Amino acid sequence: MTRPIRMRVRLDGDLAEIRALIDHPMETGLRKDSKTGELVPLHFIQNLTVSLNGKPVLETQWGQAIARNPYIQLRVRGARVDDEVSIEWLDNQGERGRASAKVPPPG
Amino acid sequence: MNTHADRRFFLRTWAAGAAAAALGWLQPVLALAAGWNKSAFQAGNIVGAIEFAGVAEALPSEDIVIKAPEIAENGAQVPVEILSNIPGTDQILIFSDKNVQPYVGLFEFKNGAEAFISTRIKMGDTSMLRAVVRANGKYYVRMREVKVTIGGCGT
Numbered sequence: 001m002t003r004p005i006r007m008r009v010r011l012d013g014d015l016a017e018i019r020a021l022i023d024h025p026m027e028t029g030l031r032k033d034s035k036t037g038e039l040v041p042l043h044f045i046q047n048l049t050v051s052l053n054g055k056p057v058l059e060t061q062w063g064q065a066i067a068r069n070p071y072i073q074l075r076v077r078g079a080r081v082d083d084e085v086s087i088e089w090l091d092n093q094g095e096r097g098r099a100s101a102k103v104p105p106p107g
Numbered sequence: 108m109n110t111h112a113d114r115r116f117f118l119r120t121w122a123a124g125a126a127a128a129a130l131g132w133l134q135p136v137l138a139l140a141a142g143w144n145k146s147a148f149q150a151g152n153i154v155g156a157i158e159f160a161g162v163a164e165a166l167p168s169e170d171i172v173i174k175a176p177e178i179a180e181n182g183a184q185v186p187v188e189i190l191s192n193i194p195g196t197d198q199i200l201i202f203s204d205k206n207v208q209p210y211v212g213l214f215e216f217k218n219g220a221e222a223f224i225s226t227r228i229k230m231g232d233t234s235m236l237r238a239v240v241r242a243n244g245k246y247y248v249r250m251r252e253v254k255v256t257i258g259g260c261g262t
Contacts, residue, residue: 015221028229030207046143050220057220062212063148065203065229067184067259073225078218 005099009085011106016079018050019072020087022097026068045070048089052076081105147210153237156202156210162239165246168193173238173251179230183259188225191240191247196222198241205234229259 003023010017022045029042042064050058050072057076086100147159157163174188189199199222201211206229214224222240230236233254240247 026229052218055218057216057218058224059215059217060212061143061148063208063210065206065208065211067227067229071225071227073188074216075221075223076219077221 003095003097005087005097007085007087007099007101009101009103011079011081011103013106014078014080016052016076016083016085016103018074018076018085020050020099022048022070022072022087022089024068024070024089024091024097026064026066026070028064043091043093045089045091048072048087050074051086051088052079053083054086079103144210144213148208150210151208153202153204153209156208157237157239160200160202160210160213160239162200162241162246162248165239165248168240168247168249171238171240171247171249173236173249174225175236175251175253177252178254178256180256181259182230182232182255182257184227185230185253185255185259186225186227187236189223189238189240191222191242193222193240193242193247195243196240199224200239200241201226201228202237202239203228203230203234204237205230205232207231209237230255231258 006021008019024045025043027040027043031040033040044064045062048060049056058074081103083103084100085103088098090096144160147156150156150159170192172190179185197216199214202209203211211228216222230253235250236253237248237250
């Protein structure tokens with residue numbers, strides 16, 4: 001199953017502001033399905049990495065308390081137009097996601 | 108419902124149509140951050156969580172800035188922004204003291220990333236929000252209370 005990642009990069013000088021919204025349920029394992037009344041199994045992203053031109057700039061370990069459809073915003077120095085920003089994640093069920101985008105010109 | 112709220116947020120924040128990020132399945136898979144601190148994430152109280160995360164000895168610092176609402180109406184989506192003005196900061200850890208499992212996450216900055224993160228977390232109850240940062244191998248902490256109207260851990 002492919003879960004989309006929406007990414008937006010803004011360049012100001014050499015500072016890239018990266019924002020991303022990752023489609024993921026981030027189930028805590030405590031929520032009951034409203035139809036069946038059964039608990040929805042734990043399902044959450046454990047590791048997420050953001051890279052600039054293949055070099056990691058942010059590496060994370062997450063618990064189940066990151067909100068559903070995780071949002072992150074970060075700032076990276078040394079970025080240039082056309083650099084590649086990529087995001088990759090892995091969840092507790094072994095599912096993975098990946099997306100990439102180019103740094104656009106400022107303005 | 109949250110999905111829709113997020114989409115609206117996204118469209119409002121950024122120009123419509125600008126959020127295209129092509130899926131890159133054909134490119135080599137990057138190495139993901141090694142490891143996941145199971146004992147810290149599964150700790151059922153704040154004392155255990157900070158102990159297993161190795162940050163129990165963190166010193167209080169006002170050079171950490173926590174931006175979060177004083178009152179969060181929806182505990183399922185609490186916006187949190189953390190900035191460290193301590194030189195040499197390379198990690199930010201977030202804890203929500205009263206959550207069933209208080210350790211929320213670790214953010215490690217490398218290769219030019221600034222010591223800043225903005226995200227959204229779940230808070231089960233009114234609680235202290237604890238931001239711990241690592242700078243030159245030492246840990247520092249700042250806390251801030253967030254009042255939660257409707258808890259967000261069973262959602």
